[in-house]
Every structure is written in C-alpha cells, then in structure tokens.
Amino acid sequence: MRSVLFALAAIAIEVPLAVHAQTVRRADLASLLNFEGQTKAGPPQGWGGNPIDTLFADDKTVHGGKWAARLERTASSSGQFSTITLGFPVDFKGSQVEWRGFVKTENVSGFTGLWMREDGETNAVAFDNMQNRGIKGTTEWTEYSVVLPLRAEANRIYFGVLMNGTGTTWVDDLQLLVDGKPIWEVPAVEKPKTPFDLDHEFDGGSRIRLTTLSKPQIENLALFGKVWGFLKYHHPAVASGKRQWDYDLFRELPRILSAPDHAAASAELHNWIASLGPVDDCGTRCISPNPAGIELRPDISWISDEQRRGPELSQDLQRIYKDRVANRFFVSTAPGVGNPVFDHEPAYPAIALPDSGYQLLALYRFWNIIEYWYPNRDIVGENWDEVLPEFIPRIALAADAETYKREMIALIAMVHDTHANLWGSLSSRPPVGNCRLPVVTRFVEGSAIVTAWAVNPPPADGLKIGDVITDMDGVSIDELLKRWEPYYADSNNAARLRDIGRVLTQGSCGPAEFRIRRGSDALTISATRTLTAPMSLTIGTTHDRAGDTFQKLSPDVAYLKLSSIKATDVQRYIDQASGTKGLVIDLRNYPSDFVVFSLGQLLVDQRKPFVQFTDADVSNPGTFRWGPVISLTPQEPHYSGKVVILVDEVTQSQAEYTTMALRTAAGAIVVGSTTAGADGNVSQFALPGGLRTMISGLGVFYPDKTPTQQVGIVPDVKVNATVEGIRAGRDEVLEAALRQILGARVPAGQIEKMAGVH
Numbered sequence: 001m002r003s004v005l006f007a008l009a010a011i012a013i014e015v016p017l018a019v020h021a022q023t024v025r026r027a028d029l030a031s032l033l034n035f036e037g038q039t040k041a042g043p044p045q046g047w048g049g050n051p052i053d054t055l056f057a058d059d060k061t062v063h064g065g066k067w068a069a070r071l072e073r074t075a076s077s078s079g080q081f082s083t084i085t086l087g088f089p090v091d092f093k094g095s096q097v098e099w100r101g102f103v104k105t106e107n108v109s110g111f112t113g114l115w116m117r118e119d120g121e122t123n124a125v126a127f128d129n130m131q132n133r134g135i136k137g138t139t140e141w142t143e144y145s146v147v148l149p150l151r152a153e154a155n156r157i158y159f160g161v162l163m164n165g166t167g168t169t170w171v172d173d174l175q176l177l178v179d180g181k182p183i184w185e186v187p188a189v190e191k192p193k194t195p196f197d198l199d200h201e202f203d204g205g206s207r208i209r210l211t212t213l214s215k216p217q218i219e220n221l222a223l224f225g226k227v228w229g230f231l232k233y234h235h236p237a238v239a240s241g242k243r244q245w246d247y248d249l250f251r252e253l254p255r256i257l258s259a260p261d262h263a264a265a266s267a268e269l270h271n272w273i274a275s276l277g278p279v280d281d282c283g284t285r286c287i288s289p290n291p292a293g294i295e296l297r298p299d300i301s302w303i304s305d306e307q308r309r310g311p312e313l314s315q316d317l318q319r320i321y322k323d324r325v326a327n328r329f330f331v332s333t334a335p336g337v338g339n340p341v342f343d344h345e346p347a348y349p350a351i352a353l354p355d356s357g358y359q360l361l362a363l364y365r366f367w368n369i370i371e372y373w374y375p376n377r378d379i380v381g382e383n384w385d386e387v388l389p390e391f392i393p394r395i396a397l398a399a400d401a402e403t404y405k406r407e408m409i410a411l412i413a414m415v416h417d418t419h420a421n422l423w424g425s426l427s428s429r430p431p432v433g434n435c436r437l438p439v440v441t442r443f444v445e446g447s448a449i450v451t452a453w454a455v456n457p458p459p460a461d462g463l464k465i466g467d468v469i470t471d472m473d474g475v476s477i478d479e480l481l482k483r484w485e486p487y488y489a490d491s492n493n494a495a496r497l498r499d500i501g502r503v504l505t506q507g508s509c510g511p512a513e514f515r516i517r518r519g520s521d522a523l524t525i526s527a528t529r530t531l532t533a534p535m536s537l538t539i540g541t542t543h544d545r546a547g548d549t550f551q552k553l554s555p556d557v558a559y560l561k562l563s564s565i566k567a568t569d570v571q572r573y574i575d576q577a578s579g580t581k582g583l584v585i586d587l588r589n590y591p592s593d594f595v596v597f598s599l600g601q602l603l604v605d606q607r608k609p610f611v612q613f614t615d616a617d618v619s620n621p622g623t624f625r626w627g628p629v630i631s632l633t634p635q636e637p638h639y640s641g642k643v644v645i646l647v648d649e650v651t652q653s654q655a656e657y658t659t660m661a662l663r664t665a666a667g668a669i670v671v672g673s674t675t676a677g678a679d680g681n682v683s684q685f686a687l688p689g690g691l692r693t694m695i696s697g698l699g700v701f702y703p704d705k706t707p708t709q710q711v712g713i714v715p716d717v718k719v720n721a722t723v724e725g726i727r728a729g730r731d732e733v734l735e736a737a738l739r740q741i742l743g744a745r746v747p748a749g750q751i752e753k754m755a756g757v758h
Helices: 027-032 215-234 244-258 262-275 311-322 354-373 384-396 402-413 477-486 495-504 569-579 597-601 654-662 723-728 732-742 748-755
Strands: 049-050 055-056 070-072 081-089 096-119 124-128 136-147 156-166 167-178 294-296 331-333 341-344 439-443 447-453 468-472 510-518 523-529 550-554 557-561 582-586 610-614 624-631 642-646 669-672 682-687 691-695 697-703
Touching: 027 081, 027 124, 049 156, 070 081, 070 156, 070 439, 096 654, 124 136, 136 167, 136 550, 167 682, 215 244, 215 262, 215 311, 215 354, 215 384, 244 262, 244 354, 262 311, 331 610, 341 354, 341 682, 354 402, 354 582, 354 682, 354 691, 354 748, 402 691, 439 495, 439 723, 447 582, 447 723, 468 477, 557 569, 557 732, 569 597, 582 732, 597 654, 610 654, 642 654, 642 732, 682 723, 732 748
Parallel strands: 557 582, 582 642, 642 669
Antiparallel strands: 049 081, 055 070, 070 167, 081 156, 096 124, 096 136, 096 156, 096 167, 294 624, 331 341, 439 447, 447 468, 468 510, 510 523, 550 557, 610 624, 610 697, 682 691
C-alpha cells in the first residue's frame, strides 16, 4: 500500500529554510543538549534561535543537572513563535533519526513542540514540529519524541524546540539519536563531491547586470531558456551531474545577449552544445518508453522545427533526445509515493539582489520544472510557451529583491496550483504591510464579511461580526481583487478568495478608512491597523465545530471533526457512534493525522476503489504514467449509519484526498461548497535568493480517471454560508447535513439548536 503525504493547507508554524541555527561539532553536542555547558545567565550558549529576547538559560527550573533552557513569550513578543535551534551535517548513515527530550510548560496559549527537519540540496525533505500533537497549557516535565526516516537526499539536519503564542516553556536533557545511538557515537561518512561542490566561479554573483532588453534579446533568451532546460534533463554530460549547470548558464549568457538576431543565437547554441562533448550512440542503453499506461506526454515537437530553430541546432537537439539515457542527478522520485524529488537545485541564499543572471536562472528553473515535471501542465490554462518570454523582462530587469519576489509570485500564480507559492516570502504579495485589523474576514456570497475577532477581548468599537466591507481607503473591494488576483497561485476561485480574505485588511500600520454595509445601513468606519503579534492568525482557517473531536449532537447524530483526530482513536470513535442514524465527518479543515484507511475502512461494506495517481517517469522527462487504483477494504467495527461529509474552500490536499476515500461508503453524501482543488503529494524546490516553492507532484484522479486538480471535490448537496447566517452565528452547512440524516420533518429550530452557535 503506498503512503501518501500532503502539504499543510492551513497556516502552519514551520521553521523556514533560512533558519537561524547554530552549526555544531559532534564533540560539543552532549553538553549542549543537556545545557550543562552553560556558564552564565542569558540565552542558551551554543544555540541559535529567535527572537533572542525570548530565549533564556534557566538554573531554577531544571529536569536534571544545573541548567535548562526557557522560552518565554508575552503578547508584546516579536514574531509569531520562538525557537532554539541547532544544525548538523548529515555525514552519517542510518535508517531513522530521533529527537527526544523533556518539556515542561506554563500557560502556553498556542503550542510547544520539539521540531526536526532534514534538508536536501535545495529543500526540506522531511519535517515534523509536533503541531498536530502540540503541548498546550500547563504541564509537568514529560519526555517527548520526534522521529523521521533518514532520507538519502538529506545533507543537513536541523532540530530544536519551538513555542507559538504566549506562556513559558522549559526544555532539558535532550537527545539526538541515530537508530537508537547518540549522534556522537555514529561514524562519520563523507559524501562524494559533485561539480556543485567544486565549481565556485559565480558564488559571488553572475556578473550579469541588465537594465533594458530589446525584443530580439527577449526572443533569444526565451530560446536559450528552453534549450538550457532540455539539455539539463537529456544531455548525458549534464543530466548525469558532470557539470555545474547553473554556472554554465552564466558562462553562456553574455554570448546569447550579444547575439544580434535569432540565427546568430541558434548558431551560438549549436557551438555551445558541441563544447559539452560528444553524445554517443546509446546502443543497448537507449530508452525505449513503454507506450502503455501513459497519461501525459512531453511536448518536444519544437526541437524538430528546423525552420525556426535552424537546422544545426534542431539536429543537435533531436540527436540528444534520440540517444538519451536514464540519468537521475537532478530528479528522482519519492520512495513509495512517486512524486518528483528535485535534487541539486541550490537556493543561493547569499546572492546579493538584484542580479539579472540569478533572476533569469530562477525563471528558467521554474519554467522547465513545470514543462517537464508538473503532472497537471495540460490544464494550467496558460500558453506555457508564451509565459516564458512574457516574464523574461519582468524578472530579469527586477531592480530590487522585493520586485524580484513579487514577479516570481506572479509567475508561479500562472500555474494555478494552490500548493505552488513563494513560501516564506508571501510578505511581498499584495496587500503589503506589517499590520492588519484584529478581525477575521471571509468572502461569503461574493462579499468580504467580518466573521470573527482575532483578539480577545475584541475592540469595543469599529467593525462588527457580519459587517460587509465594500471599500478600503477609498478603493472598492472589487477593484482590489482585480489588482491582487494575479499574485495568488490558487487552483480555483474558491481558494483564491479564501487566501485573499485571510489577509484582506493587511496594510501599513496606522489609521484606515472602511466603507461597510451593516444590515440596511451604509457606514464609514475608521479603524487602526496594528502589528499582528497579539493576534491569533489561525482563527478562521477552519470552519468546523468548536469542542471535542467527537461529539454526540443528539442520540441519533454523531459528529467527528478531523482537525484534531488521532488515528489511534478512530475505532473508539466509531464504537461511540454505533447505533446513531448518521455520522457527520467535518473536513472543513486539515486532518491532524492520516486517517484515510484507518477511518475509511470502517465505513465501507465492500472493497471500494477511490483514487488513481499519475507518476513522473524519470527516464522520460515530461511523461506521466497511470499508477494502480487504490481501494478501501472493509474492516471492523463497521459503521452502518448514514455518512455525511462536510467540505468547503479550506478543504485542501490531504483533506480532499480523505473526502474522496470516505465518500465511497454506501450512501455517503458530501455537503458543502467547492474545495481548493490542490491534491497530491507536494514536490518542493528552491529558487535563487534563498526562496522556495513547490508544486502538486502527483496527478490525482477518481478511478474513472476524472481529474480533481483545479476542480476539487464536487459536493452532492451544494450549501454555501450566507451573510445572514454569519450574522446569526449559524452553521448552515452543518444544518444541511443534519437534515440529510434526520429528514425534513424535524423543525428548523431544532436543527439550528443541534448545530449550535458557529
């Protein structure tokens, strides 16, 4: 059975790739992990972390020895979380790494957790921060553990402790274990070096500075970008990792820029390919792709167009394609899953921007990954060939880091994949600013509605729950949507409005003016945008019911929300639901644990196929093949009542996949509205400037090959929240589910009472 991992769709506390971690030696780890090397008060010595004014060494509250570490946050603390951090090279072998230690908390309003992350050449390849089992409130000293498989592509490991919200956390007697042994007892192993380790010519910059580009230059750069990407994945000297291909781009770029016309650029590329060395006849090593099971083929017809490419260049490319052999230096596939893993894509975080060469590298890298490794490129909706020349001047001529990031965000948005974004750099996406109003906003019935407060207690004046915002600072919401939508990389409009709604009131700190509708009244409201530190930015990211994971809404109706579920508790919940007429499963959230099979197999009464994937064929870049159909198999205890599943625009990725499985139960009904339309395991990669993004790495289809990407989960019963319902505090989607179970004869008032205040 294949395992399936997904990206967290809601706001998550994640330690960024550019983490402030102290790199340490093996010999120093023992004293650092128990803090007994501490010699004075202040921050924990030898550790990295931020914000520094929230980190302390503590000699009063300890688990063992004389010292522990303390993370202490108040409402005025900077940032959204605090962390202490260490980093270590993966110069060892093993099957798993365990990060273990003792934790004590006091009045933690968010959560505390141990965290650990393995980084590959360009992106995180494994990560856990205990968010789904975080430590909250006040607890005594307890030992916790985070375990990750040691990934072959990992070259660094980061680990530490984080705390979100306010309160105090103490940690002590930490351990880093490899297959049960302390890290300092595990022999060091040196990994083979590649040209990416040995070639340092452009470490300080590409030496390419552009302020203008002519039309012929743009056309030549577009051809260069396509050829560079084609050679990256097909030429034996490149695809095998024998060259620092990013730096080869910088070596060739000046000659392409100086080419006066298309013919000259084609001739230069012909000479460049010749300099890479001969392409031998592949003989018995030739790739002979099996035509069976192909869902998506590469579009390589352009290499055969001798009239447009020039006969010499076209013949070069055709020969390389014919005699290609399997190489997996830049791309492999995730074990047991099949989505692409992008190796050897450096982030170059120290590059000073602007740098036109590195900015073009970012464009070429992203464009070619979509061209060859995106399973949904046939439904992107944009002419991908036209996107490349459009963005060459926008990205290459970006005059500062913020403009570069914003143009990359606009490029990524062209893919229309909610998983694809410039993660960690969304502060460059409009609306820009460090402050916002302490309210939660959501688009309901096409209007921007205030749905909740982000602070407690709420302000005494200003906006109220149910207010419809029509204008901000003299600009209509409709006009702002037109300006902002090109920077939102969402699969469909439901997800796009969801994401804009979450940051709608963001902007510069200070006073702002809002036009609103409150009932039948049109009002002008003055309010003040303030720093987000005291606000809870997770409120409104789920739309499920408050309270326990499992609830009995009546003797006839059980309710189960997956935002706080644990797989180990599933059978107990089904036992508790036994005898009810119906079970409501709320997926207007992101599941806290993977329960597709542990829950789904208790709902079906016969073997039920529910999904089929397409996987990348690494030996044939651009080709995706059908995988096997995956099914649920009945297990006991079986729930025999009616199953109603709730979804809306926050239902994304693993939540959508879970819905696909659970709706195969006999008579199951999906109630709600359009989901986010981004399913399948994510494939991450880095971009120059220390940036990172990812894509949906698998094609996800129903067993009849109906697609889910961009479409999302189509409800059986469509129910949307309404402005009136928001104002009244009603959960109209849950009410509709109750009617499906109890029938139309139950009075509306009784249904509303059972659903409760939302």
